[in-house]
Amino acid sequence: MKIQNYINGNFENPIENNWLDNYNPSNGEVYGLIPNSSKEDVEKAYESAKSAFLEWSKTTLEERSRILIKISELLEDNLQSFAEAESKDNGKPVSLAKTVDIPRAASNFRFFGNAITQFASESHESVGQNAINYTLRQPIGVVGCISPWNLPLYLFTWKIAPALAAGNCVVAKPSEITPMTAYLLSEICNKAALPKGVLNIVHGLGKSTGQAIVEHPEIKAISFTGGTATGAHIAKVAAPMFKKLSLELGGKNPNIIFADCGYDEMLHTTVRSSFANQGQICLCGSRIFVEASMYEKFKKDFVQKVQALKVGHPSDENTNIGALVSKSHLEKVMDYIEIGKNEGGKILCGGNKVTVKGFENGYYLEPTVMEIRSDECRVNQEEIFGPVVTIMPFNSEDEALQMANKVKYGLSATLWTNDLKRTMRMSNQLQAGIVWVNTWMMRDLRTPFGGVKASGVGREGGFEALRFFTEAKNVCIKY
Ligand code: NAD
8 A cells, every 4th residue: 555645636656756664553564655755745745835825815714614624524424444544554443543533633624614714803992092903814824734643633633624724725744653544634635625735745754754844944834743852853943934833742741639539430531541542642641649548549449440451453342452653662662661660660560562362563562550659760750652650649739749740741730639729729830731620631622732841832722723823913003
């Protein structure tokens, strides 16, 4: 299976005819090729986007909305095939792709298709000065969208949908590790009659194809989701060109559990927030802090539930934990388990590779719970991004807060308590862009999404995304 670039509505081979292998993580086999696109491919995609911009930026909001909603409907019609493709590329259970990834990708198009029709400009009357100000929200032009492998179509469309809704044309690059659903999306865009050149997808490596998008002097904004180191590099490259940047980066999120919480719901959700998508979600609560008075009970119950999770082939309906995304990522996560052990961590369950019968070369790992007594060790400070969590007791609210905030990251935090005053106190002080109380990863697409500190710059979601993808221009008229 050969994936091709999508430029000006056409499917094209990379100009230099260079290709990369595409792996199926569930069995470790190469099952396709993807373009290893060069700067010239990016240039061609840019030219196509530039030519389409004049017309697209002038289409009525209703027309843009209609096309985006049509894309959403076509994604829903093709739910099963998209879910299977996502799972084959990424290793996640098909059931998860079917209930989370693909429905959310469809929602992204539907949501921003609707949101753009409600995105109102502001006006300000300068009383006493005989003047009125109004603020235009103009599309930027050609924008770049670069996304990671963990929630491939979910995050790719989370950028593309608002960019298109706001009237921009796009040059986008999905992760080279999981390019398949972005490729399938291009077919759907043609079926939905998205005008040629409005969306262009170039596949390839971050350091070449991605870098060429960021370096392109006429691509005026970059929406990036990925690792913190890559985000820092992109910021450096983009700064001299004064590009607008939205950077959604790594996380090392605390999950803080007080003894007064609703225990059963907390336990059930904590298993999910630790290991959903093999722990490869930037929002996973990888550091679990538990009030000392119930620490031993939690430890016993949690470990029992984690041991009951089934690691298996992604297409098996009973599988809870599929394959990790790649061999190198599996090795990285295994290395962290060793690092944790050397730092005094005790493995309460998991810690080993799993061999799934018939798929012996797949990248499977047991969900791993590590008890560790220092919040400053590497496994409590660095993003592991796999099915590995640490647990630690705390004695007071202050101590929990201190440990939660003592990392370079600040994406999300989860809090389990039924004490309203504590909820308010802690939510105010947690250094994170998103705080969940008595739930996890509940998303209302109207709300702002993003992190503080090394977890990023800017917010996506709702009108925040539409603001990012437009330039505000104030017009002041004296009368
Ligand atoms: P990554 O940074 O390696 O790659 C992300 C994307 O950037 C890929 O498409 C890659 O090809 C591209 N890229 C790499 N180098 C580039 C360069 N020099 N110029 C331009 N593009 C480049 O990240 P990853 O391993 O794919 O994803 C995992 C990371 O993403 C984790 O750190 C995770 O926390 C983070 N993430 C964050 C969020 C969020 O919303 N904050 C969501 C999902 C994942």
